[in-house]
Amino acid sequence: MCRRDADATGANLDIAKGREVLPKNVKPLHYHLTLEPNLETFEYEGKVVIDLDVVEDTTSISLNTIDLDIKSSEVHSGSKLITSSPKLSYDENTQTTTVSFDDTIPAGHKATLTQTFKGTLNANMAGFYRSSYKGEDGSDKYIATTQMEPTDARRAFPCFDEPALKAEFTITLIADKKLTCLSNMDVANEKDAHNGKKAVTFNKSPLMSTYLLAFIVGELNMIETDAFRLPVRVFATPDKDIEHGRFSLELAAKTLDFYETKFNSKFPLPKMDMVAIPDFSAGAMENWGLVTYRVVDLLFDEKTSSASTKQRVAEVVQHELAHQWFGNLVTMDFWDGLWLNEGFATWMSWYSCNEFYPEWKVWQGYVTDNLQSALALDSLRSSHPIEVPVKRADEINQIFDAISYSKGSCVLRMVSKYLGEETFMEGVRRYLKKHAFGNTQTNDLWAALSDASGKDVEKIMDIWTKNVGFPVVSVTEDAKNNSVHVKQNRFLRTADVKPEEDKVLYPVFLGLRSADGVDEELTLDGRERSFKVKDLDFYKINADHSGIYRTSYSPERLQKLGEAAKKGLLTVEDRAGMIADAGALAASGYQKTSGVLSLLQGFDTEPEFVVWDELTARIASVRAAWVFQDDKVKDALKAFQRDLVAKKSHELGWDFKESDGHIEQQFKSLLFSSAALSGDEKTKAAALEMFEKFKNGDRSAIHPNLRGGVYAVALQNGGEAEYDAILDEYRTAKVADERNTALRSIGRARQPELIKRTLAMALSKEVKDQDIYLPLGGLRSHKEGILALWDWVKVNWDTIYKKLPPGLSMLGSVVSLCTSSFTSEKQIQEIDAFFKERSTKGFDQSLAQSFDAIRAKDGWLKRDAEDVEAWLKANKYL
Ligand SMILES: [Zn+2]
Incomplete structure (x- = not known):
């Protein structure tokens, strides 16, 4: 396929330049892969037979391998043996093995490469790896499973490990007869193998990319449904209650049916299996027909789990199933198109949630959730464009971030609003039909959407996907002429945009809300423009916040909008989005923080959960930036939070009834925790009473929706006894979700001895590597913990680095958890000095983002520390 002319839309990024890819002299057609x-x-034997099309005259075949011991190689062309003793060379840098031979295989011929090899079932959650669980007698038991995305199929077997090199696969697994063997396809036949084992061969797959392959061998329990036209099953190891997969099983059947209709495209595989894996680095993986999950993301007990x-x-289930079409059937041609996979699956999961659970009102949550995480990361100088050039395997893991997932999905939400959801879906249907079993680039989606809508989608969207960042739209008014003036500039959280960083002009959909409704047509194409409004008394930009930008109003206008919110003139999305914008703009110097605190204060009678979710998030971000400030000021901020939330929390109460809706449950939980943690006596006493009963053995004393909050209050007000009780819950609870809540909480304890124990836990055998971030996270909630985290990283760096190799994205997460809570330039220098002497490969981006985030807080404090203090005094909190 031909690339779009790079200059056609003013974007100057050639993302294909510099890609490190395999030579194109041969093309894989079919793999027959046998693994034992x-x-x-923890070793395995393997044999792979790869049928190839010879595209150019060939004397060598290069393919990807890593940590594999290749025992033998043979090359055939037709029935002719070319070599059984080729020269093998390995390039560590590109993770490529090259098989060279003397005879030339001419272009246009076929060839077959056969290799036998030995590999290790590693403990690093990548490639073909081992995952452990406890047997009934307490012993360690293992399953063998896979995680190939992005570039670890090469760790499992020699292959052409690029998404565009699709081939068909026939997999055979050899294992003990009592073990379950699974792969992407259904079983073709099962035969006796040597030593009393069985050889299970699966049917040939359709054309697919290597990163979507999966195979699992182990003792597994299973439940099944026939609610979809094909079998849908959920599997888990015997230590789990398989019935906890019932909700996901039934939802999967409904979702597959829904997607088939929506996409007008039949799911092309013969079955759908979903498996809970005890050790799993990501949340879930969309392997075609064999989706793997972290246990907590597939199994849960409705009786003991929270609404969230x-x-x-x-x-997660709906996200992975959306990938079965978007990603698996139609695949990005290289990793720079990752956003297309992830952005779409994220958007689609919410679309589907909205279909099955309209009462969850997920699109409201989208504004406070996905949109905010996208805007937060993208406000850093060290962010990256949605379509980002990736050359090498070790760069790929770093782009599985909020830009690809959240900003990607926000871009799709924006275009779906612009075209209308039905037209957008029609475009998606055309895209899937045209490119089924193939590979695409971003502009192929734009072309399909243009085709369906008659609008030039590429012209508008290219700017959004090819550039880093987003604008802030500043609004001023001319009362005499009844006109509003809008101007866009690049938004950076550090508020230090250089002229050369402010050149991109976005097509901004202004979404003007006035008393007459919403004007969706109004756009800002250039730097600035003015437009008339009928009545300056009430208007707001970015109705429902489907546009990707912040809006900066004058303090007077912001106050008027606060009043409009009270009068019911703004939607829930408008109110939540407006608070988010005001908070972010204050943090970066566009507005005064005192103005935002006054705005928040005015929302004390707000009736909606989503708005409160954003209100409390904004107070939390002020408190986090002020964490190293004077205790008196910190206490005053805490008192402000208490004043704001306590009344509403008392009004809602903290008893849960059968009749409570999904949102109501989360609402009660949010405000109860926020009030009790900010020292409100009534909720605090209730929390401590619940905990006391729980400590004395009454496990039902704490409602699942309150569990995390009550643990936090108990640790804030207690000591070792409370800590031990929560730790005991982690050690003994039956459901993964309950254990996680306990582990996530212990970091809240701030006594030095307890902090030490939490940090020791993180590296102990008791915590799986996949969960290391859980005990660390809680430590970020207090000054003592933040300081201890950094000391811990310094002392244990070599151990951490070995435990979480840089190829896994988890190392970056740990670095960011342990550094980003700091708030001063001095602390940046200290961190920088430490990492200067070490390799930052695999997490350099996380580190740069931490620095930017700290720098932004440093600037914020310098600008507004006095302003906040004055406001707290004026409002009698200080
Ligand atoms: Zn995904």
């Missing part, structure tokens, strides 16, 4: 894992020695857990599971 040994769950005792249920929503998370629903979102």
Whole structure:
């Protein structure tokens, strides 16, 4: 396919330049792969037979391998043996093995490469790896499983490990007869193999990319449904209650049916299996027909889990199933197109949630959730464009971030609003039909959407995907002429935009809300423009916040908008989005923080959960930036939070009834925790009473929706006894979700001895590597913990680095958890000095983002520390 002319839309980024890819002299057609894992020695034997099209005259074949011991190689062309003793060379840098031979295979011929090899079932959650669980007798038991995305299929077997090199696969697994063997396809036949084992061969797959392959061998329980036209099953290891997969199983069947209709495209595989894996680095992986999940993201107990857990599971299941079409059937041609996969699956999961659970009002949550995480990361200088050039394997893991997922999905939400959801879906249907079993680039989606809508989608959207950042739209008014003036500039959280960083002009959909409704047509194409409004008394920009930008109003206008909110003139999305904008703009110097605090104060009678979610998030971000400030000021901010939330929390109460809706449950939980943690006596006493009963053995004393909040209050007000009780819950609870809540909480304890124990836990055998971030996260809630985290990283760096190799994105997460809570330039220098002497490969971007975030807080404090203090005094908190 021909690339779009790079200059056609003013974008100057050639993302294909510099890609490190395999030579194009041969093309894989079919793999027959046989693997025999040994769950005792953690080794496996493998054999791969790859049928190739010879595209150019060929004397060598290069393919990807890593950490594989190749035992033998043979090359055939037709029935002719070309070589059985080729020269093998390995390039560590590109993770490529080259098989060279003397005879030339001419272009246009076929060839077959056969290799036998030995590999290790590693403990690093990448490639073909081992995952452990406890047997009934307490012993360690293992399954063998895979995680190939992005570039670890090469760790499992020699292959052409690029998304565009699609081929068909026939997989055979050899294992003990009592073990379950799974792969992407259904079983073709099962035969006796050597040593009393069985050889399970799966049917040939359709054309697919290597990163979507999966195979699992182990002892697994299963439940099944026939609610979809094809079998849908959920699997888990025997230590789990398989019935906890019932919700996901039924939702998957409904979702597959819904997607088939919506996409007008039949799911092309013969079955859908979903498996809970005890050790899993990501949340879930969309392997075609064999989706793998972190246990908590697939299994949960409706009786003991919170409303937010249920929503998370629903979102993850629907996200992975959306990938079965978007990503698996139609695949990006290289990793710079990752956003297309992830942005779409994220958007689609919410679209689907909205279909099945309209009462969850997920599009409201989208404004406070996805939009905010996108805008937060993209306000850093160290962010990256949605379409980002990636050359090498070790750069790829770093782009599985809020830009690809959240900003990607926001861009799609924006275009779906612009075209209308039905037209957008028609475009998606055309895109899937045209490119089924193939590979695409971003402009192929724009072309399909243009085709369906008659509008030039590429012209508008290219600017959004090819550039880093987003604008802030400043609004001024001319009362005499009844006109509004808008101007766009690049928004940076550090508020230090240089002229050369402010050149991109975005097509901004202004979405003007006035008393007459919303004007969707109004756009800002250039730097600035003025337009008339009928009545300056009430208007607002970015109705429902489907546009990707912040809006900066004058303090007077912001106050008027606060009043309009009270009068019911603004939607929930408008109110939440407006608070988010005001908070972010204050943090970066566009407005005074005192103005935002006054705005928040005015929302004390707000009736909606989503708005409160944003209100409390904004107070939390002020308190986080002020964490190293004087205790008196910190206490005053805490008192302000208490004043704002306590009344509403008392009004809602903290008893849960059968009749409570999904949102109401989360609403009660949010305000109860926020009030009790900010020292409100009534909620605090209630929390401590619940905990006391729980400590004395009454496990039902704390409602699942309150569990995290009550643990936090108990640790804030208690000591070792409370800590031990929560730790015991982590050690003994049956459901993964309950254990996680406990582990996530212990970091809240701030006594030096307890902090030490939390940090020791993180590296102990008791915490799986996949969960290391859980105990660390809680430590970020207090000054003592933030300081201890950094000391811990310095002392244990070599251990951490070994435990979480840089190829896994988890190392970056740990670095960011342990550094980004700091707030001063001096602290940046200290961190920088430490990492200067070490390799930052695989997490350099996380580190740069931490520095930007700290720098932004440093600037914020310098600008507004006095302003905040004055406001707190004026409002009698200080
Ligand atoms: Zn995904």
